[in-house]
Amino acid sequence: MKQAGRPAKVRAAMLESNDVAGVIFHSRGFLVCFNAKTHSKFRYDTMKSWVSDVNKRMTDSIAHRELALKFDKIIGSVRTSFYNPTLAAKASTRVRI
Structure with a gap:
């Protein structure tokens, strides 16, 4: 049963x-009886209304996601730079008192 003006009231x-904004944002579209396009628009409008700097936060989150993809490569290079076979051999010959 469709009701005229329901999206405007919601x-x-x-x-x-x-x-209400929290329910719309966190619920799946079919649970609140909206198609994907309408639900996506409502979710974005919710963020714009209740989060003052939503565009900056969304842009920052994309940048952080791209940065996180580089961590594995960076961590691998850091690990190899810390291990030096010559220093390890020298350290193993030390006598501790």
Whole structure:
């Protein structure tokens, strides 16, 4: 059963209540009876309304995701730079008192 104006009423409620906004944002689209495009738009509008710097946060999260992909390579190179066979052999000949 479709109701005329339901998205407009939901949007108005979402913009005035963070509880409604939370339900819309965290629920799957089919649970709140919205198609994927409408649900995505509502989720973005929720963030714009309730998170003051949403665009900056989204851009930062993308940059952090790209940075995280480089960690494995960086960690591998750090590990190899710390191990020096010559120093390891020298350290193994030391006598501890």
